[in-house]
Amino acid sequence: MPEGHSVQRTANWFNKHLAGSKVRVDSPQGRFTDSAKLVSNRKLIRARAIGKQLFLDFDNKKTVRIHLGIYGKWRYFDSNKVEVVGQVRARFFNAAKLADLRGPTICEVIETELVDQHKKRLGPDPTNPDPKKLNQERFVKRVRASKSAIGLLLMNQSVISGVGNVYRAELLFRAKLSPYRLGSSLSQKQAVELWQDAVMLMKVGVAKGFMVTRQEQLSSRKIHDERNYVYKREGLACLRCRSNVALELMATRKLYYCPGCQK
DNA sequence: GTGCCATGTGAAA
DNA sequence: TTCACCTGGCACC
Numbered sequence: 001m002p003e004g005h006s007v008q009r010t011a012n013w014f015n016k017h018l019a020g021s022k023v024r025v026d027s028p029q030g031r032f033t034d035s036a037k038l039v040s041n042r043k044l045i046r047a048r049a050i051g052k053q054l055f056l057d058f059d060n061k062k063t064v065r066i067h068l069g070i071y072g073k074w075r076y077f078d079s080n081k082v083e084v085v086g087q088v089r090a091r092f093f094n095a096a097k098l099a100d101l102r103g104p105t106i107c108e109v110i111e112t113e114l115v116d117q118h119k120k121r122l123g124p125d126p127t128n129p130d131p132k133k134l135n136q137e138r139f140v141k142r143v144r145a146s147k148s149a150i151g152l153l154l155m156n157q158s159v160i161s162g163v164g165n166v167y168r169a170e171l172l173f174r175a176k177l178s179p180y181r182l183g184s185s186l187s188q189k190q191a192v193e194l195w196q197d198a199v200m201l202m203k204v205g206v207a208k209g210f211m212v213t214r215q216e217q218l219s220s221r222k223i224h225d226e227r228n229y230v231y232k233r234e235g236l237a238c239l240r241c242r243s244n245v246a247l248e249l250m251a252t253r254k255l256y257y258c259p260g261c262q263k
Numbered sequence: 264g265t266g267c268c269a270t271g272t273g274a275a276a
Numbered sequence: 277t278t279c280a281c282c283t284g285g286c287a288c289c
Contacts, residue, residue, distance in 0.1 A: 070271045103283040
């Protein structure tokens with residue numbers, strides 16, 4: 001489930017289980033073989049998640065940069081003896097743990113010093129700490145200065161990083177904002193609340209390991225089948241106003257919203 | 264078995 | 277604006 005919350009979890013897994021040890025890196029599929037050699041058997045210093053990208057810093061000034069794209073997936077194991085099943089682009093393991101990466105849009109080795117350049121292109125990430133509200137301020141300014149639709153802005157990784165199609169739809173529903181409202185039409189308060197809701201929802205997502213946006217489920221331990229208000233609920237009754245949830249295309253991506261309560 | 268769909272991005276036209 | 281990338285899951289035959 002590659003929105004930002006799951007990348008945070010991946011970074012947490014790497015930091016917990018592989019960081020600090022020598023990590024072997026293979027490419028069973030073969031497409032990452034040459035690059036894997038550049039970092040294999042080096043010590044993993046740390047993993048960092050920024051937006052939807054994962055950076056694995058090794059002790060030889062090399063970093064593996066990974067973006068799952070729409071297909072990519074991780075699988076984790078409590079053993080380092082695991083049969084390869086299907087197309088495994090990259091396999092990371094030490095004596096105790098193993099992670100398999102399949103289908104990423106990006107998996108490459110870069111110089112660690114280049115990570116900052118990638119970082120610069122990304123907007124503030126709601127899953128990263130923001131004690132001085134600098135990230136919030138960046139987001140609010142950018143949105144309120146923009147003539148783009150808020151539905152597009154939330155998908156723009158230079159405006160806010162880590163939000164994808166599910167959180168986009170759900171954040172706007174929760175805010176009762178039409179996806180077509182221009183960023184410049186949002187009040188300061190609306191923009192601030194949108195950011196703060198993203199921070200809160202993605203925090204829940206990181207803790208739970210999946211996206212939940214229905215208010216009554218946020219603090220519930222129970223795992224429900226239906227966790228969202230509008231995402232993939234086209235044609236069904238809106239849970240708030242009973243209008244039919246709409247499905248339209250916005251810049252080629254599916255846009256779910258409730259025309260009844262998101263004016 | 265086949266075919267379609269997906270939580271994404273960036274290059275090409 | 278369109279297309280290519282690229283893998284797995286699932287509905288349907």
